[in-house]
């Protein structure tokens with residue numbers, strides 16, 4: 001029996017729109033750093049966490065083949 005993972009909302013937690021990009025959808029994302037506003041292009045199949053090149057803030061992390069975007073603003077780049 002399969003059960004869907006529950007996403008709990010903690011009070012006082014970051015009010016960011018976390019997005020999870022499935023691994024099957026390989027694409028490039030343009031993520032706006034919430035810290036310094038720098039636009040950075042990342043690949044959704046990144047094997048590890050992605051940090052801002054300017055201020056080193058973590059923009060996304062990779063968990064179990066999925067990319068979790070930790071920025072409010074990001075755009076999917078279609079090729």
Ligand SMILES: [Zn+2]
Pocket residue numbers: 033034035036037038052053054055056057
């Ligand atoms: Zn930054």
